Amino acid sequence: MSVHTRGRLIEAAKKIFSEKGFYNAQISHIIDEAGVARGTFYLYFKSKEEIFREILKEVVEELRDRIRVIDLSRDPIDQVRENIERVLSLALEERELARIVLQRNCDPELFAITNEFFEEVCDLIRESLDKGITLGIIRPCDTEVVARGIMGALKEIIIGLLDREDVDVRKVAEEIIRFGTRGVWSE
């Protein structure tokens, strides 16, 4: 098994899936993009579904790595900022992956992987909020609702960035944090 060929296939699949989505992506597209024969594809992946799963898993793993639990030894806002910056950077480095992950497709099985991940993120945010409320840093609120809101905001903002060339990660992260912490209200 050649790691090289596998890599080519993964890269090709990322591109095709992000351009066309799962259902419109064809094996032909992927192998043409990879410059590889039909049979070769099935040497490395059992099915179209499998390579898709594989890609999703990789991104989720990478994303998980970039999101770190906030500890109380340092300024929590700094840590949130760092998390956001790391996630934004990944999304911008690997725009194709980002597109794939942020697409909601319908097949429930296929998206279990990302959905699970997003649920995890949501839980993490909620727990952080709850902890913040106890500590008096965060104002009391329905953390269930707010956590989803924060995640949704992040996702949509990232989608918006994917087509831009000149993104200042720091600035955007700062903007997100300000919006999240103080809202849009003046004063």
Add this chain to the structure above:
Amino acid sequence: MSVHTRGRLIEAAKKIFSEKGFYNAQISHIIDEAGVARGTFYLYFKSKEEIFREILKEVVEELRDRIRVIDLSRDPIDQVRENIERVLSLALEERELARIVLQRNCDPELFAITNEFFEEVCDLIRESLDKGITLGIIRPCDTEVVARGIMGALKEIIIGLLDREDVDVRKVAEEIIRFGTRGVWSE
């Protein structure tokens, strides 16, 4: 042309599309659900795509109706609250539709309709923010980013509500507004 038959097909399609998404939905599913013959479907809709488009258009229309431009004669926050409540109500009355609209599928053509709509909403929010900044009500910020954030938050919160039975629209709307205006920061 029987309005009745057309209606049955639309209702069936809403259900099927929301359950299975566009690609996994089959004409067979829709006509079985509607209790109508295969050929009958094509008397009313040119293609699977067309009925999907039709449904999307209807929702978008309905949504557009529920979102009203803020005027300065009344408390803008009240007007935002009313907009949010109306949208939430629609989503909860027609959960199937909501699911369809909030699913991002990949075929760029198919989702032009909803995407366009969401872009409109985004623009509306941005303009409102810009106006608010001029008036000194809203703090200066990158309205491009913040507008997307607000929309994303709304979308994700709605998705989160779709599986719940006991939703208090007022409370959730209030929570959203508080989050949007003042963020999560205490004090």
Add this chain to the structure above:
Amino acid sequence: MSVHTRGRLIEAAKKIFSEKGFYNAQISHIIDEAGVARGTFYLYFKSKEEIFREILKEVVEELRDRIRVIDLSRDPIDQVRENIERVLSLALEERELARIVLQRNCDPELFAITNEFFEEVCDLIRESLDKGITLGIIRPCDTEVVARGIMGALKEIIIGLLDREDVDVRKVAEEIIRFGTRGVWSE
């Protein structure tokens, strides 16, 4: 569902399967022979396997009908002769079917149907022999072995007839019976 089309497909499949066997038979061959479109095939049969099964079942049923248990009110040899004549006639009327049934293919599942049937026939012969021995009509022997021998003889003889045009069923049946009852030994 048109009985006509289904019939055309069955007839075509019989021909193709008997000419090429299960594995070399292609759906294309069958639908070309039937003068029907690809999709039509799958309207009537779930798979290539299913139509094959269907055909086998039909023959086995027909064969079962033609083999009747010997009763003691009449000359048993006459009854055996009639059984053999009926089976030979079927084989000669439906040579394609005969070829299919008498082909031993390897897929164990696919041939369970005919194998079961042949086991039944074998059991029937053995039981008849056992009864005959008790009655003193049949000489004592290892009925297990002899029953298989009789069935094998029948099968092979039928195979030999399938390519001939001018078969006198009566004569052949008589020959089989004489061979089975008295062997080849002179006197």
Add this chain to the structure above:
Amino acid sequence: MSVHTRGRLIEAAKKIFSEKGFYNAQISHIIDEAGVARGTFYLYFKSKEEIFREILKEVVEELRDRIRVIDLSRDPIDQVRENIERVLSLALEERELARIVLQRNCDPELFAITNEFFEEVCDLIRESLDKGITLGIIRPCDTEVVARGIMGALKEIIIGLLDREDVDVRKVAEEIIRFGTRGVWSE
């Protein structure tokens, strides 16, 4: 060319072909069984068909060796018995081979080898019968039909033995001869 490797491949192929038949047997199965690389297979055999042919040829050769023409210097029945015993022994020593040879597959080309052989055997039997009739040992009969019957009986009986562990070759051979010469009729 290593005789060892070739041998391993032949043995593996015998096993796989007898278990799965020609069409369901895959090169992968054979090389896995033989513990040999893919390319190695094609060093020794031009194709899947060739190794199958090779195996068939070997068996047919071996079988031919075991069947000897009856000469009139000794009791012909003894010679027939010896022939049968030798064939039975081979079948029981090499059950896999026996299964392969006795399976009728459909591809006409592939089975030409065994079919030819069986035709030869048939001819041999018929000639022996004809000779016997002239000598007055065998009763007059349609030797064409009877010869096929004898061969079919033998084949089917052998198939029946392949799954048994405790076969007494002498006894079975005796049973076959008695059945062939005197039939099942008492007295």
Add this chain to the structure above:
DNA sequence: AATGAATGAGTGTTCATTCAT
């Protein structure tokens, strides 16, 4: 002599769409 990665023709199956009744 042996390897195993790569190949690509071949085939069963699906499903949106058409059209004669």
Add this chain to the structure above:
DNA sequence: TATGAATGAACACTCATTCAT
């Protein structure tokens, strides 16, 4: 207006075979 049998383009996947190392 409604039916449902028929269509056929499209596609995922298989597996015998090749060839560079």
